[in-house]
Amino acid sequence: MRSVLFLATAALSLFAGLSTAAPTLQSTDRKVQMPRRYIENEPSAMFSKRQLIEEPTRIKKTKNLAARASTTATLYNYNIQILNTDGSVFGYVAPSSSKANYWTYTTSTTGAVAVALPSSSSSSNLVFAASGNNNVAAFVGPNAASNTMGTGSYNYCPLTGAVATAAGSVPATSTNDYNTANGKTQKVETAVWQYSPSTGALNAVWVNPDSSTFTMLGAIGNTYQNVFLIGDRSAFAKKFNGDTYTAVTFKLTLIR
Numbered sequence: 327m328r329s330v331l332f333l334a335t336a337a338l339s340l341f342a343g344l345s346t347a348a349p350t351l352q353s354t355d356r357k358v359q360m361p362r363r364y365i366e367n368e369p370s371a372m373f374s375k376r377q378l379i380e381e382p383t384r385i386k387k388t389k390n391l392a393a394r395a396s397t398t399a400t401l402y403n404y405n406i407q408i409l410n411t412d413g414s415v416f417g418y419v420a421p422s423s424s425k426a427n428y429w430t431y432t433t434s435t436t437g438a439v440a441v442a443l444p445s446s447s448s449s450s451n452l453v454f455a456a457s458g459n460n461n462v463a464a465f466v467g468p469n470a471a472s473n474t475m476g477t478g479s480y481n482y483c484p485l486t487g488a489v490a491t492a493a494g495s496v497p498a499t500s501t502n503d504y505n506t507a508n509g510k511t512q513k514v515e516t517a518v519w520q521y522s523p524s525t526g527a528l529n530a531v532w533v534n535p536d537s538s539t540f541t542m543l544g545a546i547g548n549t550y551q552n553v554f555l556i557g558d559r560s561a562f563a564k565k566f567n568g569d570t571y572t573a574v575t576f577k578l579t580l581i582r
Contacts, residue, residue: 402440402455406462406528407577408546408553416546416574419462419553421487426507428484428552440581444521449493449531451516456487459503461516463488464530464542464555466497469566473497473513475532475540475557480565483532483542483555486514493517496535518542521578528576530555544574 406419408431417431418438432438441462444450452462464483466473473496475481488502497513505512520529530542532555542555545562547569554571556562563571 400442400453400455402442402453403581404441404443404578405435405438405581406441406452407526407579408544409575409577411573411575416572419485419576424507425487425503428504428554429486430551431546431553435581441578443578444519447523448520449517450519450521451490452519454487459487459489459501459506461488461490462519463491463500463502463514463516464518464532465502465504465512465514467554468510468512472535474534474536475542475555476534477558478561479557480561481557482545482562482566483530485553485555488514488516491516494533496533496537526577526579528578530576544576545571546574547571 408416408418410416417433418435420430420432420437421439422429429439439454439462441452441454444452453460454462463486465486465488467482467484470481470483471479472481475483484504486502486504489500491498491500491514494517495515497515499511500514500516502512502514504510505514515533518530518532520531521527530544532540532542534540540557542557543559545554545556545559546552547554548571549569554562559571559573
């Protein structure tokens with residue numbers, strides 16, 4: 327009987343010991359897990375994970391795009407092609423080797439003026455790479471009777487480089503290579519170019535002193551190779567008969 331009681335007492339003591347140990351193990355487990363849960367959730371106290379990962383990248387890209395936009399260079403990648411009336415290529419507009427002379431033409435793209443694509447299809451400047459006088463300008467010829475261009479008139483405009491004049495303005499005084507080199511005061515217009523993006527065709531529309539406009543005709547001097555914008559081919563050839571002239575049109579072509 328005493329043996330049975332002893333065994334029962336021992337069993338109860340063992341059970342009580344196990345019951346006491348179980349909460350201790352659970353408490354130890356919580357102590358181990360609590361720091362781990364705290365570390366995992368710590369970033370959310372100040373920032374979301376998306377903010378920490380994505381936003382610095384997005385800000386960096388924005389700054390890079392702004393930097394690239396501010397340093398975009400002007401591309402001078404078009405030539406002014408000269409075409410015969412049948413559409414065949416005659417040559418390319420080229421600056422004169424001497425700024426004192428009218429612009430001429432070259433039969434190849436070597437030496438041809440390279441211009442930027444106009445920002446508008448009408449009343450635009452043709453800008454080329456130069457310091458100062460960097461617009462393709464039509465100026466009133468020194469032997470013209472007036473600044474008015476039109477049918478029946480022998481008045482004419484050679485080409486030179488000039489400081490830009492405003493779109494729609496009448497013939498103006500503007501610094502240009504021809505006047506500077508020759509001590510002249512010929513009137514100038516630069517924003518005369520009308521460009522067709524679909525065909526590449528390039529026309530020059532002159533604004534007369536009375537603000538009327540006239541679409542100029544192209545002509546090339548066969549002997550002296552000068553490029554002219556004129557009002558009337560017949561009247562011009564009759565007046566200036568020291569050379570013969572070829573009727574031409576103009577087109578912008580991408581430099582290959």
